[in-house]
Amino acid sequence: MSYLEDLIVDIDEGERSRVRVTPDGRHAYEAKFTFTQKGFEMLRQGYLCINCFQDLRPDGAFPEECPMCAFPVRDRQLEHLGISFVGEEQLGSRLSLSDEMSRMGDLWLPGS
Numbered sequence: 300m301s302y303l304e305d306l307i308v309d310i311d312e313g314e315r316s317r318v319r320v321t322p323d324g325r326h327a328y329e330a331k332f333t334f335t336q337k338g339f340e341m342l343r344q345g346y347l348c349i350n351c352f353q354d355l356r357p358d359g360a361f362p363e364e365c366p367m368c369a370f371p372v373r374d375r376q377l378e379h380l381g382i383s384f385v386g387e388e389q390l391g392s393r394l395s396l397s398d399e400m401s402r403m404g405d406l407w408l409p410g411s
């Protein structure tokens with residue numbers, strides 16, 4: 300799975316992981332994956348299984364089913380990507396403290 304080193308920046312299975320509630324009411328903890336631009340493009344273009352991260356390039360984009368996990372890539376990949384995609388994070392450019400404070404000020408005004 301060494302090709303993934305190029306595609307995934309970070310796998311965070313710690314407390315920042317997202318919690319998903321399954322249809323039957325159980326809580327499932329999902330690791331949060333951070334993809335490189337290249338990795339995200341591969342997901343979007345159907346060259347990487349969103350379920351098991353199988354490299355789909357030998358099969359061509361959007362195979363009907365993932366050869367590894369049988370995920371219905373053609374039907375579900377983009378839908379799944381839309382659900383799972385929580386936004387782009389700019390790595391290494393965190394808000395400065397004063398930006399953070401002024402942003403919080405919009406939400407919480409002490410003494411007002």
Ligand SMILES: [Zn+2]
Nearest residue numbers: 348351365368
């Ligand atoms: Zn798969």
